Every structure is written in structure tokens, then in C-alpha cells.
Amino acid sequence: xxxxxxxxxxxxxxxxxxxxxxxxxxxxxxxxxxxxxxxxxxxxxxxxxxxxxxxxxxxxxxxxxxxxxxxxxxxxxxxxxxxxxxxxxxxxxxxxxxxxxxxxxxxxxxxxxxxxxxxxxxxxxxxxxxxxxxxxxxxxxxxxxxxxxxxxxxxxxxxxxxxxxxxxxxxxxxxxxxxxxxxxxxxxxxxxxxxxxxxxxxxxxxxxxxxxxxxxxxxxxxxxxxxxxxxxxxxxxxxxxxxxxxxxxxxxxxxxxxxxxxxxxxxxxxxxxxxxxxxxxxxxxxxxxxxxxxxxxxxxxxxxxxxxxxxxxxxxxxxxxxxxxxxxxxxxxxxxxxxxxxxxxxxxxxxxxxxxxxxxxxx
Ligand code: SF4
Numbered sequence: 001x002x003x004x005x006x007x008x009x010x011x012x013x014x015x016x017x018x019x020x021x022x023x024x025x026x027x028x029x030x031x032x033x034x035x036x037x038x039x040x041x042x043x044x045x046x047x048x049x050x051x052x053x054x055x056x057x058x059x060x061x062x063x064x065x066x067x068x069x070x071x072x073x074x075x076x077x078x079x080x081x082x083x084x085x086x087x088x089x090x091x092x093x094x095x096x097x098x099x100x101x102x103x104x105x106x107x108x109x110x111x112x113x114x115x116x117x118x119x120x121x122x123x124x125x126x127x128x129x130x131x132x133x134x135x136x137x138x139x140x141x142x143x144x145x146x147x148x149x150x151x152x153x154x155x156x157x158x159x160x161x162x163x164x165x166x167x168x169x170x171x172x173x174x175x176x177x178x179x180x181x182x183x184x185x186x187x188x189x190x191x192x193x194x195x196x197x198x199x200x201x202x203x204x205x206x207x208x209x210x211x212x213x214x215x216x217x218x219x220x221x222x223x224x225x226x227x228x229x230x231x232x233x234x235x236x237x238x239x240x241x242x243x244x245x246x247x248x249x250x251x252x253x254x255x256x257x258x259x260x261x262x263x264x265x266x267x268x269x270x271x272x273x274x275x276x277x278x279x280x281x282x283x284x285x286x287x288x289x290x291x292x293x294x295x296x297x298x299x300x301x302x303x304x305x306x307x308x309x310x311x312x313x314x315x316x317x318x319x320x321x322x323x324x325x326x327x328x329x330x331x332x333x334x335x336x337x338x339x340x341x342x343x344x345x346x347x348x349x350x351x352x353x354x355x356x357x358x359x360x361x362x363x
Contacts, residue, residue, distance in 0.1 A: 029297030054093025137209035139184030288355030
């Protein structure tokens with residue numbers, strides 16, 4: 001394994017950083033009409049943990065520097081969101097019927113006013129069930145997980161991508177912190193009131209270590225006498241830092257689908273639920289019930305007006321003409337434009353309504 005590249009140096013001094021922010025907040029609506037013929041019970045439950053929720057985007061700073069990060073390159077970091085914008089995001093989310101927030105960054109656990117946000121959510125009538133999307137490093141600090149749970153966090157979405165130390169170092173552009181991350185995962189699993197799932201970016205770098213990750217999750221859960229957390233394999237998207245490092249990270253669509261399928265089967269044999277994101281149904285027609293996207297109703301809302309808009313990520317993907325005849329056209333996101341530029345669309349093909357309620361059952 002090659003040496004990890006160093007964390008990029010910021011080109012903007014801290015004192016001058018301003019988070020430009022976004023005019024929209026993204027929403028994971030709770031899909032009342034899951035169209036799957038045979039929804040997977042664990043993934044359906046996971047979808048309930050994280051919906052209906054609005055994202056509070058805290059800005060860019062992070063205590064890691066993952067190569068696959070979907071925000072723009074780390075050295076252009078813009079700092080934290082301005083405090084008044086948080087109240088506006090909460091109001092917009094509530095206006096859309098959300099009852100919980102998803103804290104995202106950057107890294108939410110290093111946001112200096114994190115507990116003030118949780119207090120503000122509580123004052124706004126949203127006291128619990130919030131979701132923290134984290135790299136897990138700070139969760140290793142004694143007492144922090146408990147304090148977060150007491151303050152309203154209900155679900156920890158933790159990005160544990162490997163159980164292999166050199167792989168972690170390379171992906172995170174840091175050295176020797178894998179044990180700390182797993183300590184954070186351990187603390188989250190031991191907190192009785194928390195729901196935990198592992199959201200693992202699938203890249204060419206960590207793909208060979210995913211079987212070891214599955215086994216390590218099982219071993220840890222056995223040791224702690226807790227349930228094995230579901231593992232969501234999120235195929236790396238060609239956005240932000242991941243686009244810059246595409247040559248190192250990205251996997252051709254059919255190959256990533258093959259890896260995901262193999263891991264679903266390994267998960268079945270080990271007793272771990274493996275789901276996925278960013279794999280289109282035509283690549284894995286027998287496993288559409290494992291696609292987390294199919295359990296969510298994603299859209300965005302303009303924060304200033306509260307007006308519902310198409311999901312902001314729609315800008316990154318599209319449906320080429322080959323999708324027109326596909327039975328999944330109405331629910332599938334389509335293909336990432338930059339993935340299509342790189343690999344073409346020979347791996348994709350229209351399918352029938354396989355796996356959907358009025359089609360053939362999927363596994
Ligand atoms: S809509 Fe297009 S990308 Fe999606 S499953 Fe169908 S053919 Fe594949």
C-alpha cells in the first residue's frame with residue numbers, strides 16, 4: 001500500500017474563511033408508498049430512523065480529509081455556516097413536516113456550537129431522533145456519545161470504511177487513527193438509546209478490505225453483545241474531492257455492482273444486512289430491495305421561501321435516452337454525468353419493473 005498523501009494545506013487562512021452556504025436544504029422525506037415488492041425489513045427500519053428529516057449543513061471544517069469526500073476540495077474550506085442560517089434551516093425543515101434534523105458538514109462533532117444546535121432544535125419542538133453523520137473520531141472521547149444521546153441524537157451514521165489501518169490512512173490522508181475511529185464506533189454501539197449504521201464509501205482503495213470490514217463488525221458486535229449494525233455501501237460519487245481523485249477512487253459501474261452483490265451474499269452468510277446507494281437497479285436487478293434510495297423521498301426546499309424544489313443533487317445525474325424504456329425510470333436517479341463521461345453507459349440497460357410491486361419480485 002502506498003504512503004497516504006498528506007492532508008492538503010488550506011489556501012484560505014482561518015480568519016478569512018466564510019461559509020457561502022446554500023440557498024436550499026435537502027430533505028429525506030419518509031416514503032409512504034415504498035414501491036418494492038419485498039421491502040427489506042432492516043432497511044425499511046433504517047429509513048424510519050432517518051426520516052422525515054432535513055439536513056443542517058454546518059459547513060466545511062473537518063478533522064479528517066477523506067479522498068472521497070463529496071464536498072469541494074479540502075484546501076478550499078470555507079469555514080462554518082453563519083449561526084442565523086441554522087434557525088432558518090430548522091424553520092424550513094419543520095415547514096416541510098420533518099420531525100428531526102440530520103447534522104452534516106464537514107464534521108459535525110467538531111462544530112463548536114454543536115450542543116447549542118441541539119438545544120435550539122429542542123426549543124423549536126424537535127427534542128429527539130436527530131441524526132449525526134460523522135467520521136466517528138470524536139465519539140471515542142469519554143462521555144461524548146452519552147451526552148449527544150441525552151441532547152437529542154437518536155441515530156449515528158458513521159463512516160467506517162475499513163478495518164485495515166494502511167487503507168484507512170490512505171483514504172483519510174492521516175496516520176494511525178483507525179483504532180480511534182473504531183473506539184468511536186464501539187462507544188456508539190454501546191449507547192443503548194442510539195441506532196447505529198455504518199455508511200461505508202466504496203472506492204477502489206478500500207474495496208479489497210470490505211470482507212474484512214464485515215467480519216470486524218460481526219466480531220465487535222459479538223464482543224459487545226449488541227446487534228451488528230447494518231452496513232450501507234455507498235459507491236463513491238464523482239463529486240467534490242472524489243472527482244479530483246477519481247483515478248484512484250472510482251470503479252466502473254458494473255464492477256462496483258459486482259462487489260456490492262458479493263458483499264450482500266457475504267453479509268447474508270455472516271448475519272449482516274448490507275444495503276447500498278448509488279447503484280442503479282439495472283446493474284443489480286435481483287437486489288433492488290437493498291437500495292436505500294428506494295425507501296426515501298428526497299427533495300430540497302428553498303430555505304428563504306419554504307418552497308419545495310427538485311432534489312439539489314439532481315444536477316449531478318441524468319437519464320440518457322436508454323432509460324426511457326426502463327420500468328425503473330420513475331424512481332431511479334439515473335446516471336452520474338461524470339461517471340458516464342468516464343465509463344460511458346454500456347453497463348446500463350432498460351429493465352422491466354423487476355423488484356417493484358407490480359413487477360417480478362427481487363431478492
Ligand atoms: S432508469 Fe436508466 S439507469 Fe436507472 S435502472 Fe433504468 S436503465 Fe438503469
